Amino acid sequence: MTNAITRRRRLELVVGAVVLAILAVLPLPIRDVYTQNLIILTILYAGLAQAWNILGGYCGQISLGHGLYFGIGAYVSTMLFVDAGISPLLGMFAAGAIASLVALLVGWPCFRLSGHYYAIATVVVGEIGHLLFLNWDFVGAATGLYVPFHGQSWMNLQFRTSKLPFHYLALVFAAATWIVAWVLEGSRWGYSWRAMRDDVIAARSLAVRVFPSKMAASAISGFFTGLGGAIFAQYVGYIDPDSVMAANISILIALPAVLGGVGTLWGPLIGAAILIPTSELTRSYLGGAGGVDLMIYGALIVGVALLRPAGLVSLLGARR
Amino acid sequence: MSAISIDTVLQVALSGLLMGLIYALVAAGLSLIFGLMDVVNFAHGELLMLAMYATFFLNLWFGLDPLILLPVVAAIMFALGVAIYRGLISRALGVQFNRGMVQIFVTFGLAIFIRGAAQLAFGGDFRSVGTSWLANRTADLHGIYVPLPQLAASAVCLVAFAGLFALGRTEFGRALQATREDRDAVALIGIDRDRIFAIGWGLGAAAVGVAGTMLVGFYYVSPNVGANFALIAYVTVALGGFGNLMGALVAGILIGEVEAVTAQVLEPSLKQVGMFAIYLVVLMVRPRGLFGKL
Numbered sequence: 001m002t003n004a005i006t007r008r009r010r011l012e013l014v015v016g017a018v019v020l021a022i023l024a025v026l027p028l029p030i031r032d033v034y035t036q037n038l039i040i041l042t043i044l045y046a047g048l049a050q051a052w053n054i055l056g057g058y059c060g061q062i063s064l065g066h067g068l069y070f071g072i073g074a075y076v077s078t079m080l081f082v083d084a085g086i087s088p089l090l091g092m093f094a095a096g097a098i099a100s101l102v103a104l105l106v107g108w109p110c111f112r113l114s115g116h117y118y119a120i121a122t123v124v125v126g127e128i129g130h131l132l133f134l135n136w137d138f139v140g141a142a143t144g145l146y147v148p149f150h151g152q153s154w155m156n157l158q159f160r161t162s163k164l165p166f167h168y169l170a171l172v173f174a175a176a177t178w179i180v181a182w183v184l185e186g187s188r189w190g191y192s193w194r195a196m197r198d199d200v201i202a203a204r205s206l207a208v209r210v211f212p213s214k215m216a217a218s219a220i221s222g223f224f225t226g227l228g229g230a231i232f233a234q235y236v237g238y239i240d241p242d243s244v245m246a247a248n249i250s251i252l253i254a255l256p257a258v259l260g261g262v263g264t265l266w267g268p269l270i271g272a273a274i275l276i277p278t279s280e281l282t283r284s285y286l287g288g289a290g291g292v293d294l295m296i297y298g299a300l301i302v303g304v305a306l307l308r309p310a311g312l313v314s315l316l317g318a319r320r
Numbered sequence: 321m322s323a324i325s326i327d328t329v330l331q332v333a334l335s336g337l338l339m340g341l342i343y344a345l346v347a348a349g350l351s352l353i354f355g356l357m358d359v360v361n362f363a364h365g366e367l368l369m370l371a372m373y374a375t376f377f378l379n380l381w382f383g384l385d386p387l388i389l390l391p392v393v394a395a396i397m398f399a400l401g402v403a404i405y406r407g408l409i410s411r412a413l414g415v416q417f418n419r420g421m422v423q424i425f426v427t428f429g430l431a432i433f434i435r436g437a438a439q440l441a442f443g444g445d446f447r448s449v450g451t452s453w454l455a456n457r458t459a460d461l462h463g464i465y466v467p468l469p470q471l472a473a474s475a476v477c478l479v480a481f482a483g484l485f486a487l488g489r490t491e492f493g494r495a496l497q498a499t500r501e502d503r504d505a506v507a508l509i510g511i512d513r514d515r516i517f518a519i520g521w522g523l524g525a526a527a528v529g530v531a532g533t534m535l536v537g538f539y540y541v542s543p544n545v546g547a548n549f550a551l552i553a554y555v556t557v558a559l560g561g562f563g564n565l566m567g568a569l570v571a572g573i574l575i576g577e578v579e580a581v582t583a584q585v586l587e588p589s590l591k592q593v594g595m596f597a598i599y600l601v602v603l604m605v606r607p608r609g610l611f612g613k614l
Contacts, residue, residue, distance in 0.1 A: 062421065109600070113607050116360050116562060119424070120554045121603060127551060128596045135589055247551070251428070258425055262418065290443070291543075294436025301429030302408065309415040309422045 047174030049256035049268035051224035057263035059217035060197030065126030069099040071245030073226025074233035088157040092230035099226020107218035144240025261311025340576020341474035347556035349527035355563020363431035365550025371532025372541040401525025438543040473534035561612025
């Protein structure tokens, strides 16, 4: 039995390496800026959804407030860069650390709640953050912050002539979240999370320490979400509370994991590969018709949720 | 620091109460559906938006006052609620795997779909009802101003609540209660569970329809109007305790008051922070809301 699991996990690593290799060469022949942008966003969201998946999928805590950690990550690295001149390459780890800390602060009271009460509490916490940032002059309030151009370099994480560096940055980020999820899946925490997700009382009777393991999932998930926020801020060069912290960001982070398959290694990746291009392409081609893009997007969510409740990953026949 | 007159206090308390009753009725529809079948309807705000548009267009075409349109809109929304249950929710309930998340995201996808359809059909403009008896009228009670549309809206909300409470005492209400307690056992005593669920969705949608009809008398309507009210409704329902009608009423009024006071004491742009903070504090003490069963 153990042998079978070990073999499957090794196979996943091999498949993961192949996917990584494909994604590494994918942008080389593409000259079209629009397509390059689409691929970068898709990879970035695959990483963010994987970060969400650690708490929402493996641990089963449906957080609809991850926009808060994303936004805090974006703000921390941007403000360190703008006000203190600290390279975003370092700043993004500070961003992840602070987002992780905030995730612990949010988890501490919210993990007392269960089911829908937890989900709605996370929406509310996220919205409080959004409203406070909208009114907080120190962080630019509703006007937001521009990331000034300090010259093209990896130190400044700013590139004007090519999108390729951002492609690889997003890819390293997404690969890191994937590896972390892979390691966690086979770890003691990973087993604890799945046990308490399925039956919290039974898990507790087997000496699973429920609260500390939820906090661990929250901290790891928050760290990578904040890291992603920092990368996003450097990529777009401008942030405001509506674009990095609003409730729809939380949904955008959770949705690929849910539709791809929660608590699976490949779900977030597959979900992002379907959702982000659908959303972007319908918006570009049907945006003028006002609303049709949202209708297609909404119908896609309803359809996948009803027809493939285990996520699109179940189409591959993979063990969930 | 300026002295706060007794008139200001009363004015703030009254406007909080009037808005709170609207919040309560919006929340009642959500709470009803949740209590019955454990489904949080994330398209609740979009139902409110549709009811507001229905009132707006019926008023525009036929020149009828929103008060007269009330039963018409309620009936339309009832039918829509039943249709949503039959078309989507009954299927989502039948899912074997991952049910909780499927329910969240089916209603969430529906919300996005409805919002897109509204944008396509009605455009993004903000609209408000043109002809109504009560529009822009205010009663002056010794220096305290009461806008009549709000007053009428809260009166209607109280009547709707009375109706919902009365319904709980009828034969149907008891069947509803029984279905809530044990959805499998009721099948054994000849209650058609599917039909009860469908009617529950109809009633929930009709309740939010009544709120929307009255709201359009003093609030603009646009495809995105639902989002804000929906968030407040979730907070209200969680604060009162999911599935508890009395909880929705008390929590709605509380939320309305906190909002009014925050807007007065801090800044109007921060008015929701106060209600969210109160909600979080209460949930720390009572994780299942004020009236929720522990």
